[in-house]
Amino acid sequence: MKKNEIIAIYGENPLEMTKKLMAVAEVEKLIGGKNKHIGIKPNLVLASPASGGATTHPEIAAGIIEYLRDNGFSDIVILEGSWVGDRTQEAFRVCGYTELAKKYGVRLIDLQKDTFKQYDCKGVPIGICDEAMRVEFMFNLPVLKGHCQTLVTGALKNGKGLIPNSEKRRFHSMGLHKPIAHLNTRLRNDFIIVDGICGDLDFEEGGNPVVMNRMFAALDPVLCDSYICELMGYSPKEVPYITMAAELGVGSLYGSDSVASELNRPEGIVKSIRSGRxxxxxxxxxxxxxxxxxxxxxxxxxxxxxxxxxxxxxxxxxxxxxxxxxxxxxxxxxxxxxxxxxxxxxxxxxxxxxxxxxxxxxxxxxx
Ligand code: SF4
Structure with a gap:
């Protein structure tokens, strides 16, 4: 898979869809050494099951783990820090990750309890959790959904779960867009799988899920998020952190040089999706x-x-x-x-x- 590519898949079985996307992208070659410390970062913004449209389906994490195990990788952790006001441990339990971790024998890391250090993110100092920075290959699993402050959320904003609560508050005092863009100059985004099974197209915290039965993979978080804008009928300019991240060199906007392919598309499913605004x-x-x-x-x-x-x-x-x-x-x-x-x-x-x-x-x- 190349940096300018988006690969989409449609269906109702997130586990098998994940394995198919990873096989087509030849993820084992992207990772390299079998001893790499691999992180899986879902979006567990709050304690609400994926069916509500806010959080990542645990079956996607399960598909990643099965694929990795089948290809000889074993050092795998799942890490997340829910938003201020919710406890990550509760989100792990309610969203099915506690059970998943037990089944596959992987460690869950609650980043709300982690230590952190300050990093220079291209001119903006930001505290990032130590466990997140230890990861050598990061799977980023955002949910395709709307957001009441930034219109959409995707790969770039999902990185906010890798910083301590104090920084999350500070991000809001800084206007969200600039710190999100700068944060991504330091975060790893090695393989992105967007969960578009049933995201809420208006609310980050879910409650109005829209069944879309799709997922897509990308290597570039800017490409990924600007593609989400394209699908949802927004211009990337309406979501300033995307264009800011592009200007900072994090990645490239979806455009004429990009290649979006589909592994399948069941009859009757349309590509574009629209928020009710x-x-x-x-x-x-x-x-x-x-x-x-x-x-x-x-x-x-x-x-x-x-x-x-x-x-x-x-x-x-x-x-x-x-x-x-x-x-x-x-x-x-x-x-x-x-x-x-x-x-x-x-x-x-x-x-x-x-x-x-x-x-x-x-x-x-x-x-
Ligand atoms: S906006 Fe103010 S009151 Fe609300 S969660 Fe943030 S710090 Fe607390």
Whole structure:
């Protein structure tokens, strides 16, 4: 497989699809020495099964392990650090990785508990977990899904699980895009498999899975993510971390030099997929400044519930959220960052349920 290639496969059996993609790409040749320390990085942003559209199907990790074992590789670990507000151990258990690790005898590494060091990521110092930097060949397994702050998530953003929680918070205070792009100047992205089985095309944390029954492989995270944009009807320019990463030399944007092939395509399945852009309607009711993912995701979910209840239009002024409101005053906000506001909901982050109750209470429209 070459750096400018994307290889897609369609089907309903992620384990067999993974092995097929790896065989076609001749991954054993890409890895090289049989003694390499191999890491598998799924997206377990929170404790929710893959069927909900937020996390990577464990069958993909199983397919990688089986392929590697069949080809004589044995030093394999699975590593992840869930988002701030969820415990990785719980995500491992709920998402089926604890069971998988037991079955195959591989080690699970909770990066929320790991030590870390600072690295110069092309001019931006970023703390990266030690276990992530020990890996000599990294499988990156993002979910093909939407995101309420960055529109899409893919390979580049999945690297955020390899940094400590303190850095995740700092990323949001830095505006997400720039640090994500710079982080990827140091991370390994040796083989990427995108889980497009049933991602949520609007919400990073899932809840509205869209069955797409596809996966694809890539070697270049910039190519991968700009291809996801292409599939979802966005321009890479709408997702600044992708173009920033390209400018930093992390990889190349999907374009006329790229080669996208398909190993199969069952009749009736169309290539492109589209977000309902529901989030864009909800975002209009927020004023977000450097909000953490879990916090903002909960607010968007609370607003979605309000929309379903027909009460969204009762919100007359935007709900403020994010680290940019620390030590500021204002009218209404959620999260400890807005504690100086006249009406503020405590929590770091507060739950979506608490946000819903708070907003309903404050707008005084409970029916
Ligand atoms: S309250 Fe502030 S620091 Fe805490 S999760 Fe929300 S945005 Fe982040």
């Amino acid at each position: 529901k989030v864009e309607r909800l975002v209009k009711h927020t004023d977000a400044r450097s909000a953490c993912s879990a916090c903002y995701g909960s607010l968007i979910h609370a607003l979605a519930r309000l929309e379903n209840m027909g009460e969204l239009e009762n919100i007359k002024i935007p709900i403020c959220i994010g680290q940019g409101f620390r030590e500021k005053t204002g009218e209404i906000g959620v999260g400890n960052c807005t504690c100086g506001f006249r009406r503020s909901l405590k929590g770091c982050p507060p739950s979506a349920k608490d946000m819903l109750d708070f907003i309903i209470g404050e707008t005084g429209k409970r029916q």
